[in-house]
Amino acid sequence: MRHTGHVTLNASEQLVVAAAAAAAPSVFNTQPWSFTFTEDGMEVHADPHDAWMPTASAARDVRLSCGAAVFNARASLARRGHGSRVSVLPDAGDPLLVARIAVTDAAPDPVLDELYRWVDSRRTNRYPFRPEGVPADVLALLHDAARREGATLRLLEAEPEYQRMLTSIRHATWTEDEDVREDRDARLSPRAEEPAIPVGNLGPVPRGGRPDDPPVRDMAVGLDLPGRGSAAFEPHPDLAVLETSDDDAGSWIAAGQALQRLLLEATGHGIAASFANQPLEDAELRPDVSGGAAHYGYPQMVLRLGYATEQPPASPRRPLSQVIRRTAA
The missing domain is CATH 3.40.109.10 (NADH Oxidase)
Known part of the structure; x- marks a missing residue:
């Protein structure tokens, strides 16, 4: 009934x-x-x-x-x-x-x-991940979770696609507009009444330098925030792109539901995630994220997936x- x-x-x-x-x-x-x-x-x-x-x-x-x-x-x-x-x-x-x-x-x-x-218990985890990749059966579950909400999760594993994504992420980071950086710094500055993201959630400063910066987003790049420390990050994490067939407000909301479904599924299997959306914030760079796989649709999120070495606070x-x-x- x-x-x-x-x-x-x-x-x-x-x-x-x-x-x-x-x-x-x-x-x-x-x-x-x-x-x-x-x-x-x-x-x-x-x-x-x-x-x-x-x-x-x-x-x-x-x-x-x-x-x-x-x-x-x-x-x-x-x-x-x-x-x-x-x-x-x-x-x-x-x-x-x-x-x-x-x-x-x-x-x-x-x-x-x-x-x-x-x-x-779901967290955005900006700490280093362990070197082993996400098992294929878990990736299949995450792909299915996105599909159930009308989106596609596409793992980047073949070359040169993986390196092209790393290049896009690094290029977007290095060429970030000054007003974007100033806005972000104001939100994270110790002088802010309530920083948008506490130091414990930012994770450590990635060690390394051009052209080998890891594909983890340092939300506070250039800011000297006490207590962060530094760490070496995994050089080759699993990267995936969440895509939708259309690119309107309804598709963005569907992508958000797909994102959260797959993140909860990932958390249940011990998989952590953070985001590397720098190229998606630049209208000129966003098409590069899909690259040769543009037939999948419009990129909405870039995810870094793996097994965490540390659990950040809520x-x-x-x-x-x-x-x-x-x-x-």
């Missing part, structure tokens, strides 16, 4: 679902979202003001972040025993309304229920009172 009735979350459930959604990864840890609870579900809104950076990817990054929050909300609802139905960009007159999530009395998705286990989150707009009575 098919159930389609709506369910109203009680106050306790609303807080738990909002906390799970807010635990999603976001561009520069800006958490560019807010949540409204209604009688039949939840709305996820983009709140891009603090997240608006002087990069070509700013609008895309906000929607990707919100898509990851949508996925976490779905997983949390499944753990609470609820089904859910998502409507992406449901109001053409309100482009900041990313999604409506209807809570239903349908049976919860058991896979989402299982993935919820890893919401609180990144700070805004109080729920700042991200919940309204609760259902």
Whole structure:
């Protein structure tokens, strides 16, 4: 028997679902979202003001972040025993309304229920990884996780494609616009009231130099931040590109859901991830990320995957009172 009735979350459930959604990864840890609870579900809104950076990817990054929050909300609802139905960009007159999530009395998705286990332990890991690669069977699971949300995860393993990606990452890092660097430095400076990313989450300064910089993103390159230290990183990590067939706001939200699904799957198998999105933030360099495999679609994220040598702390989150707009009575 098919159930389609709506369910109203009680106050306790609303807080738990909002906390799970807010635990999603976001561009520069800006958490560019807010949540409204209604009688039949939840709305996820983009709140891009603090997240608006002087990069070509700013609008895309906000929607990707919100898509990851949508996925976490779905997983949390499944753990609470609820089904859910998502409507992406449901109001053409309100482009900041990313999604409506209807809570239903349908049976919860058991896979989402299982993935919820890893919401609180998922981290963006900017520490060195061990030299061994991710097993093929785990990579297949990550590929399937992305596919379930309408995206493709493409592992870069053949040459010269792998080296071309490294070149793109390094070139984007070295040629970063001054206003982008200044914006990032202001967000991370010890003089900031609350640095966007604490030192413990930035990881150590990569040792090495041109042209052998490792493909790990140093978010605080050029900043002297006490307590970071330095470390040698793995020279040949697994790199993968998350791609979608289209490149509009709906596709960016789908990419965010795909990203979070695969990240939770990876966490459950002991795999850590960080991002090397520098070339995606430059409109001229972004096409190089797909290179000869452009038929896969549009690149949305570049991931570095591997087994971590150290687990960073949880990144700070805004109080729920700042991200919940309204609760259902």
